[in-house]
Amino acid sequence: MSQVRWEEIRSDEIEEINADLEVGRPTADIAIHYPDNLDRAHREKVNVELLLEGFRSAKAVFAQVGVQLRLVVIRSGPLDPKRFMIRSAKRGADLPMGQYSNMYVEAERNPSALTDEAVDTFRAVIGDSVKAEHTVHIVVLQAVFMDYFEPVIEGRVYQKQTIETSGLSFPGYMHGDLIPRDLRGVITITNLRRTKDSWKTVAHELGHKLMNVSHEHRDVSPAHEVQSDEGLMFYGKGTEIGRGPEGRFHYERLHRSPFLYVESEDGSRTYNPDYEASGFYYDPIYDGVSVEF
Numbered sequence: 122m123s124q125v126r127w128e129e130i131r132s133d134e135i136e137e138i139n140a141d142l143e144v145g146r147p148t149a150d151i152a153i154h155y156p157d158n159l160d161r162a163h164r165e166k167v168n169v170e171l172l173l174e175g176f177r178s179a180k181a182v183f184a185q186v187g188v189q190l191r192l193v194v195i196r197s198g199p200l201d202p203k204r205f206m207i208r209s210a211k212r213g214a215d216l217p218m219g220q221y222s223n224m225y226v227e228a229e230r231n232p233s234a235l236t237d238e239a240v241d242t243f244r245a246v247i248g249d250s251v252k253a254e255h256t257v258h259i260v261v262l263q264a265v266f267m268d269y270f271e272p273v274i275e276g277r278v279y280q281k282q283t284i285e286t287s288g289l290s291f292p293g294y295m296h297g298d299l300i301p302r303d304l305r306g307v308i309t310i311t312n313l314r315r316t317k318d319s320w321k322t323v324a325h326e327l328g329h330k331l332m333n334v335s336h337e338h339r340d341v342s343p344a345h346e347v348q349s350d351e352g353l354m355f356y357g358k359g360t361e362i363g364r365g366p367e368g369r370f371h372y373e374r375l376h377r378s379p380f381l382y383v384e385s386e387d388g389s390r391t392y393n394p395d396y397e398a399s400g401f402y403y404d405p406i407y408d409g410v411s412v413e414f
C-alpha cells in the first residue's frame with residue numbers, strides 16, 4: 122500500500138505540550154493522524170483544536186496515576202475519500218454474546234478481526250511509522266460503524282444493529298492477535314462533540330487500549346454500556362482509574378501495558394514485557410490483576 126505524503130504540523134505546540142515530560146517515568150507515545158480533506162461539515166465534530174483539547178485532558182487523567190502521555194506527532198494530509206467511512210470489524214461468530222460466561226471469555230472464544238477496509242485504511246493513514254506497534258495511533262475518520270446484537274427479549278430475541286461510534290479503541294480484549302501487530306495501537310476518533318462529556322473521549326479510548334478493559338468500574342462488571350459519572354470507563358464525566366481488587370485492577374493493568382516504556386537519561390527505552398499469549402483480557406501478563414466474574 123503506497124502511502125500518501127503527509128506533513129507534520131503544530132510542532133511548536135507539541136513541544137510545549139511535551140515540555141513537562143520526565144525521564145524515568147512510565148510513558149506512552151501517542152500519534153495523531155488527521156486527514157485534511159474530510160468534508161467541511163465534519164470539521165465541527167473533529168478538528169485539530171478539539172483533538173489537542175482531548176489530548177490535554179487525557180494527559181491530565183493519566184498523570185493522576187503516574188503515566189505520562191507523549192504526543193509524538195500530528196500528521197495531516199489527504200486521504201482517499203472512499204476511506205472516510207469504514208465498518209470496523211467482522212465478528213468471529215455472527216451470533217449474540219453467549220449467556221454462560223463473561224464477555225471477555227466470550228470475546229476470546231470468538232475474537233473479531235478487522236474488516237479489510239479498516240486494515241487498508243489504517244495502513245494508508247499510518248504507513249510504516251517507526252515503532253508502529255508500540256505507539257497509540259489516533260486516526261480521525263468521518264464515520265466508523267460497528268455491528269452488534271441487541272437483546273429485544275432477554276435470552277430469546279435479538280436484533281442486529283449497526284451503530285456509529287464516536288471513538289473506537291480496537292482493544293486487545295476484542296481482537297487478540299487478529300489485529301495486525303503494526304495496527305494494534307489504532308484508535309479511531311470520529312466525533313468529539315457528541316455529548317457534553319466528549320472532552321473525555323480521547324482519555325476513555327486510551328483507557329480501553331492501555332488497561333485492556335471494557336465499560337466496567339469497581340463493582341460493575343462489563344455487560345452493557347454504562348452511563349455514570351463515576352470512573353473513566355463509564356460514559357459520563359468520571360475520570361477515576363481504580364486500584365486493587367475494588368478498582369478491578371485498572372491501575373495495575375495500566376502499568377503492565379506493553380505500550381508503556383521508561384526512558385533513561387541516555388535516551389534508551391525499556392518497554393513493559395509484551396503480551397505472552399494473544400493480548401486478550403486474561404493474557405498471562407495480567408496474572409493476579411484480572412477479575413474472574
Ligand SMILES: [Zn+2]
Nearest residue numbers: 325326329336
Ligand atoms: Zn468505551
